[in-house]
Amino acid sequence: MAQEPAGAPLDIIAASLRRERTRAGLSLTEVAKRAGLAKSTLSQLESGTGNPSVETLWALGVALDVPFSRLVEPERPKVRVVRAGRGPTVFAEHADYACTLLSACPTGARRDIYVVRGEPGTPRRSDPHMTGVVEHIVLCAGRARVGVMDDPEELLPGDYICYPGDVPHIFEALEPGTYGVEISEYV
Numbered sequence: 604m605a606q607e608p609a610g611a612p613l614d615i616i617a618a619s620l621r622r623e624r625t626r627a628g629l630s631l632t633e634v635a636k637r638a639g640l641a642k643s644t645l646s647q648l649e650s651g652t653g654n655p656s657v658e659t660l661w662a663l664g665v666a667l668d669v670p671f672s673r674l675v676e677p678e679r680p681k682v683r684v685v686r687a688g689r690g691p692t693v694f695a696e697h698a699d700y701a702c703t704l705l706s707a708c709p710t711g712a713r714r715d716i717y718v719v720r721g722e723p724g725t726p727r728r729s730d731p732h733m734t735g736v737v738e739h740i741v742l743c744a745g746r747a748r749v750g751v752m753d754d755p756e757e758l759l760p761g762d763y764i765c766y767p768g769d770v771p772h773i774f775e776a777l778e779p780g781t782y783g784v785e786i787s788e789y790v
Contacts, residue, residue, distance in 0.1 A: 612675060616660070617651035619674045623667045624649075637666035690718075700727040700774065705784075713789040721747060721776030728752065729772050736768035737788045745781025749774050758783070 624634050635645040639662055647653035648663075655663075664671045685705050692703040699722035706716040719740070721727060726748070740749055742758040749764050750756045752771040756764055766772060768787060 612677075613651045613654070615677050616655060616674055617649050618677075620645070620649045620663065620667075623669050623673065627667055629667070634663070634666050638662040695727050698725040698727040699723075699776070702785075715787045717785045717787070718782060719774060719785045720782040721745075721774055722779055722781070723776050726773050726775030729768075729774075731770050731772075732768045732787070733789070734769050735790045737765060737790055738768040738772065739763070739765045739786040739788065740774075740783045742781070742783040744783075745779070746777040747775060747781050747783070748777065749783075 624631070627634075629637075631645055631649070632642050635642040638645070638659070640659065644653060644659075645663075648655055648659075660674050661671055664674055667674075685703075690703045690705060692701050694701050701720045703718045703720075704715065705718060740758070741763045742749070742760055744760055747758050748755040749758050750766045750772060752773050755773050755775065756762075757777070758764060
């Protein structure tokens with residue numbers, strides 16, 4: 604005997620509508636207006652008590668500027684692995700220093716994640732980045748002087764430092780094989 608197709612995944616649709624409306628920064632009233640729906644209908648859908656048609660979901664997808672599938676499938680975590688020694692790497696011109704991008708800033712977020720590597724010798728001196736940048740570093744191996752140019756801190760493995768990246772700053776490896784994880788936060 605053939606099984607009847609399952610009904611619309613109402614809890615998934617409800618959560619997806621709330622998530623996408625919040626992500627877009629829109630009110631119930633604005634999304635309903637854009638989709639040509641009554642506000643009460645959208646409220647019911649977001650609470651999981653409505654039974655939306657394909658046409659309604661398409662209209663909501665257009666109103667929220669998201670694909671139809673994003674409203675009917677659960678959001679799945681995206682797994683990404685960057686193996687050690689892999690990933691896009693850029694080298695400093697005047698220092699034995701390399702920066703490997705681990706994760707670019709996704710839409711809506713304001714940060715990038717890197718592995719930074721340095722060797723003793725000429726330190727990596729950075730000019731100020733754009734206003735509001737904050738850098739976070741956890742040293743993984745070696746020893747380094749890190750932070751604002753006028754007052755860097757010596758870090759050991761496991762140490763964490765946070766400093767403004769919109770002023771001159773430095774990463775100076777004091778031992779061979781020094782590296783850490785850096786998060787550049789754009790506030």
